[in-house]
Amino acid sequence: MIIVLKPDASKEQITLFKESLKDKYNVSVNTWIGVESTVLGLIGDTTQVDEDWVNAQEVVENIKRVQEPYKKANRKFHPDNTVIELPTGQKIGDGNLCIMAGPCSVENEEQINYVAQRVKAAGASFLRGGAFKPRTSPYSFQGLKSEGLDLLKGARKVTGLPIVTEIMRVAHIDMFEGVDIIQVGARNMQNFELLKELGKIDKPILLKRGLANTIEEWLMSAEYIMAGGNNKVILCERGIRTYETATRNTLDLSAVPVIKKLSHLPVIVDPSHATGKSWLVPQMAMAAVASGADGLMIEVHNDPKHALSDGAQSLTPDQFDDVAKKVFALKKAYDEIMK
Amino acid sequence: MIIVLKPDASKEQITLFKESLKDKYNVSVNTWIGVESTVLGLIGDTTQVDEDWVNAQEVVENIKRVQEPYKKANRKFHPDNTVIELPTGQKIGDGNLCIMAGPCSVENEEQINYVAQRVKAAGASFLRGGAFKPRTSPYSFQGLKSEGLDLLKGARKVTGLPIVTEIMRVAHIDMFEGVDIIQVGARNMQNFELLKELGKIDKPILLKRGLANTIEEWLMSAEYIMAGGNNKVILCERGIRTYETATRNTLDLSAVPVIKKLSHLPVIVDPSHATGKSWLVPQMAMAAVASGADGLMIEVHNDPKHALSDGAQSLTPDQFDDVAKKVFALKKAYDEIMK
Amino acid sequence: MIIVLKPDASKEQITLFKESLKDKYNVSVNTWIGVESTVLGLIGDTTQVDEDWVNAQEVVENIKRVQEPYKKANRKFHPDNTVIELPTGQKIGDGNLCIMAGPCSVENEEQINYVAQRVKAAGASFLRGGAFKPRTSPYSFQGLKSEGLDLLKGARKVTGLPIVTEIMRVAHIDMFEGVDIIQVGARNMQNFELLKELGKIDKPILLKRGLANTIEEWLMSAEYIMAGGNNKVILCERGIRTYETATRNTLDLSAVPVIKKLSHLPVIVDPSHATGKSWLVPQMAMAAVASGADGLMIEVHNDPKHALSDGAQSLTPDQFDDVAKKVFALKKAYDEIMK
């Protein structure tokens, strides 16, 4: 960490500040005296150094991190890719394209079983479906809740597909015992209390990027989970909020190679939520594959126009068949080319 | 609600769609046939109409709301300003400028009591202070937790100032029993599970605007609380995320008159979090008063350079004395002018 | 165009307003009377209707366009893809992947000839290079200007590659006579005076998306050029400004399929400016191909670390060889898959 001091900082102030840095954080401090201002460089483990505290010191003009503030999620300290393997054998991050598909909301047994069978047949290796739904309006359908979880488990029995579903509340963690991958939605990416508790369990967590969060904040949220002891974090890019209104969000595919450089965690892409429009999903799924993503999360509904939520962005099973065929073919070609 | 249909929608499709609208939402439907496309207009209570569902219908090109999607927070159905009165007599939204001041984090008894006395003497009518702190890094100080709540109550005893503090988890609601105003932080603005539970209690909720949430989403989150029966919602503008890096966030003061037009709820402004820099707080506090805000939330710390969090944006008690004097003077002049 | 009137608009006001609409714009007007408000629907050519004027009318609450405001750039009125062919035979938009490559700035004869030969050998079909450079700082290198144009022409002679270079001023149009494709940079996307003049010449214009412009505004800028009679517009996505700082801009690849739906114009992608980092260029070039782009614009410099501008995002000729091989291979596979 580099600390630029104010031009008018006195010698005494600087000495005092340097000593407090050493005491507080067990780092050593180098000093460089420039014409306009003095600059300090901290040596040692600076992930513990509190930027807020440093910034608040009277003599400090501003600071610059050289080290990233995350450790467990950092590729520097963990050069190999993390591969997450489920007890049932499915892997994420092993170089293959994993597809999680299913409806936005679980609606009834027939629906979820039918969609599960169809997405499995098309090549998906996970069934996704919402039981608890975060909705902007209190008057919108909020999900089937625990009944939805049961229906997902039923569909898993029928198809063998592990299930991925969103949690919205710490108190539900026990209820999610039987879920294979627990999803943290964009709106809860910085629900730190939830992250802390998920760090204490031994189950993969799919962490969606927040509506307007930076890649660094996203990795810090992964760090929250990992700091608790749970290293099984899967990142999911789902579009960020910008001024553009042609799409619901702006899919940030450059986040994929950036994450790959900074972190060892697997990263997948959700083109359905990112674009909000089913006609854009196939093309952006293709682009996601070519961006180097480890997987895709795609909404598929047996009957989008009667869906209880997010129908506008869902593919029909027939459309999904086509997309899956194409993305697997592209992935094969991509792997051949990148070899 | 106005629904624009696709140019190629057939007569039969349109008829079917109109019937499903009537059945589903108990609205009547007007039809306008244009040259390029057909447009439907829904008459009746459309707050219940699910935009997702409508958008997903095959015949639908896009939709436009004429009515706002919130009801209880809507000024149309509640023309008078809401005034929130505490059992101890303090009011928010009654035309006066209410100031909530105190440290970002409660640190110890001496600190909180000292700051409480100083901000009271300067004219603040509420003591704010964090016991549970949402921090980007799991390695940063997370607050004194329940001990912090006790210290706040102690400071209330000493000064008589009601206390405002942030909740981060549903399970803590009982623990917040003795708190006067419960704050929902920016990162939890769309933590719908928390909002629902706060809707069931009878205590004012200070709802901060999310990092990158629209005014409509913010009012929808207020609606979540109100839909549960708790009408005591205070909105707090605290800056939004933009591309500008000179300030931590961009304070959106135009949100104040926009909220005043759309809603009857009181709205206050937090210049400390919005700018992230103590030297900007006084000026933006002045601007907030002139934007018509009902109050201010300002960070004050006895010793900002030793603060455990957010010191860079905290005022000293002496600086706060000066700011308070100025904003009250400006408020007086403003009221005189606007009369 | 749909116009929602204010709830308190009187019958007389509405009648007057409707008549002024008919007089002013030669449209017919349908009226739909709802419970809360009255809505008008305009029938006819509404591209001429001035939204500002409509919005300013006392009775108007807000408006919604059903038709897009652009005509000549609109796929509705021109269903076939536009293919731009140069006198020398190169085509853009014909289904092949066209690559424009070269240095950010032309620096000297040796450099530009060397780079031109290398990018040609790798498969690029256009040479790009800046002679006039828009720089944030007045103290930065501003380009070799007319000498740079001459060097580009020299490199064209040597390689046969048509040249693409940026114009910054109306007065330079004559000087650009010998240029094959004139580029309008992001900062000039709404330099309407320049666009108007470029509409009067018969030469392809490469129109980069503005730093923070919507897709609709971008198409309106294309419309400016086309309204003058020049239909040869190539759109170039080069990243938009967001809050994210890990990349210089956020590459919006979903803009590619959106443009393909709304317009018939070819669209290419510039991963170099979008990311600002050379190590991200290969991956995002791959993703751009899979998003359906008609081409790529890539910065290549013989010696990036001595480049006079934008070296951080330039590839070396060797790196470009590798990228070109990969993107052409991916394009081949992509075409096979999408057939």
Next chain:
Amino acid sequence: MIIVLKPDASKEQITLFKESLKDKYNVSVNTWIGVESTVLGLIGDTTQVDEDWVNAQEVVENIKRVQEPYKKANRKFHPDNTVIELPTGQKIGDGNLCIMAGPCSVENEEQINYVAQRVKAAGASFLRGGAFKPRTSPYSFQGLKSEGLDLLKGARKVTGLPIVTEIMRVAHIDMFEGVDIIQVGARNMQNFELLKELGKIDKPILLKRGLANTIEEWLMSAEYIMAGGNNKVILCERGIRTYETATRNTLDLSAVPVIKKLSHLPVIVDPSHATGKSWLVPQMAMAAVASGADGLMIEVHNDPKHALSDGAQSLTPDQFDDVAKKVFALKKAYDEIMK
């Protein structure tokens, strides 16, 4: 300037790089060797150092400026406020609130003379009005052009108010000879060719902030004008582009005190363009005064509902009378308080 080197940079590479820095920019270089990486500090005038070049060097990880990249616009080298005085005596930046008011577009003699008289009577000291209009659509009214300039001069004769109007093209500079203050609009803030030419004349330039430009970029554009020798630059905040749709742009009032700290140039605020809604103008004009602005730019139209452009955001002369009275009263109270 601080330069962080890559962890794997070799001793030889570092030595070579340091020498090239000294040669190229005539700076001296300090070296600090940390555990993870080596950091260089440049001493001397670093405004000439090309960040692009530095970033492109193989050994460079990233850089951090300690000095601002602008010099002539920098308060550090010019501590006193710049006061711009017109030959006719009006001053901007002298501590008073200067108001520039008038219609978006000049439409005819009667209109502009009437509005000029009304805004003068209300206390405005400048007449603003558009003769050349930047419009998103080529089919919208583009202004009366040179006839508009003549009408403005006529209104100046009648009222004595100096005139402010927008230039869109270098070739028009001669035509603007008789204009008192030349405005550069938001879309041309980085039209560097125009800025350079405006740097060569001796006339105040009103430089509006770009749609999505940072404060630093804005000051760099001022530097472009000043580098040419014209120090008479007035900055104008007019809202920035964000995701919020309730207002046309988001007025960034914190830019006012930030500019005041970084620069000595006067800064005014345009609440009309920022909000896009006339009903928001009075409140945001008040807030702008309390943010410390040197002046206001407000749209006033004799008959907003018949305005040829931007009617929705224009005040009537009667409304402007009221706003002017209030802002002057607030300014008086504000000055008293801040004394």
